[in-house]
Amino acid sequence: MKLLVDAGNTRLKWLLVGDGRLVGSGSATLDADDPFCDIRCQSADIKRIAISTVISEERRRHLQMQLEAFCCAPIVFHWAEPRRGGLVNAYTETDRMGADRWHAMYAAWQADVGGFAVVDAGSAITIDYVADSGGHLGGYILPGKQMMLRSLRQDAARIGFEVSDVQAAEPGASTTECVQHGLVWLWASMAARIEADCSRLGLGRVLVTGGDAEGLIEAGLSAHHEPSLVLKGLAAVDGESERE
Ligand SMILES: Nc1ncnc2c1ncn2[C@@H]1O[C@H](COP(=O)(O)OP(=O)(O)O)[C@@H](O)[C@H]1O
Numbered sequence: 009m010k011l012l013v014d015a016g017n018t019r020l021k022w023l024l025v026g027d028g029r030l031v032g033s034g035s036a037t038l039d040a041d042d043p044f045c046d047i048r049c050q051s052a053d054i055k056r057i058a059i060s061t062v063i064s065e066e067r068r069r070h071l072q073m074q075l076e077a078f079c080c081a082p083i084v085f086h087w088a089e090p091r092r093g094g095l096v097n098a099y100t101e102t103d104r105m106g107a108d109r110w111h112a113m114y115a116a117w118q119a120d121v122g123g124f125a126v127v128d129a130g131s132a133i134t135i136d137y138v139a140d141s142g143g144h145l146g147g148y149i150l151p152g153k154q155m156m157l158r159s160l161r162q163d164a165a166r167i168g169f170e171v172s173d174v175q176a177a178e179p180g181a182s183t184t185e186c187v188q189h190g191l192v193w194l195w196a197s198m199a200a201r202i203e204a205d206c207s208r209l210g211l212g213r214v215l216v217t218g219g220d221a222e223g224l225i226e227a228g229l230s231a232h233h234e235p236s237l238v239l240k241g242l243a244a245v246d247g248e249s250e251r252e
């Protein structure tokens with residue numbers, strides 16, 4: 009079996025695959041003591057561990073130590089690349105791109121023909137546009153939901169608000185409404201802009217992933233929800249690497 013790990017800045021997500029089928033999946037906060045405890049009994053059957061990560065080098069080393077204690081399988085890290093299978097990165101310095109963006113794009117590129125947009129609503133929100141030729145047109149990096157709410161709390165003295173999952177975008181009549189509706193209003197505006205960009209650029213598909221994907225969809229983003237997009241791209245890259 010193979011353990012696939014997507015370690016973002018908030019959560020670690022993983023898939024356990026064997027003979028081409030899904031054996032298990034899970035997630036844990038990055039600072040969890042034992043993130044793979046649910047599959048400890050299967051660790052002896054894991055023959056390879058592949059990782060896509062954007063965390064700090066210190067946290068990456070800690071994750072590697074946790075995995076080495078969990079299982080003796082070889083651990084392979086996969087990073088963003090200049091090109092793969094017809095997908096061409098717009099970055100000239102591809103080692104600066106988050107591996108999650110590259111793996112999500114590669115999964116979308118492999119899944120179907122035609123240009124597409126990938127939105128990953130995680131700690132940060134990333135948006136990437138890829139033409140039907142496979143040329144990455146570039147993308148955007150925006151603060152994620154918790155990042156935005158935290159900055160309002162920390163950087164503004166008089167903004168106190170309750171957390172709620174309200175989906176209204178009408179003008180607010182309290183601090184909580186102004187903050188919560190403001191987030192939905194911003195996401196609805198972003199959704200409309202992505203739709204306009206895709207129409208202008210001729211991108212026929214929008215795929216969304218990440219912990220806040222459902223919130224974005226509720227705010228109006230028309231997209232295919234692909235919760236494991238990064239892990240699917242990682243699986244494809246690692247499979248190709250194994251066969252090289
Ligand atoms: N169980 C959860 N724990 C933490 N954040 C969550 C959870 N479920 C949804 N979220 C939302 O998802 C975002 C994190 O998304 P995620 O894709 O896990 O991030 P990353 O890939 O950066 O680790 C947070 O901003 C939060 O709003």
Ligand SMILES: CC(C)(COP(=O)(O)O)[C@@H](O)C(=O)NCCC(=O)O
Nearest residue numbers: 016017062104105106130131132149
């Ligand atoms: C933008 C990101 C932090 C998003 O990661 P996440 O929100 O999943 O933790 C990650 O893709 C990253 O660290 N990128 C490096 C900078 C770049 O892609 O240009």
Ligand SMILES: [K+]
Nearest residue numbers: 016108128130
């Ligand atoms: K992510």
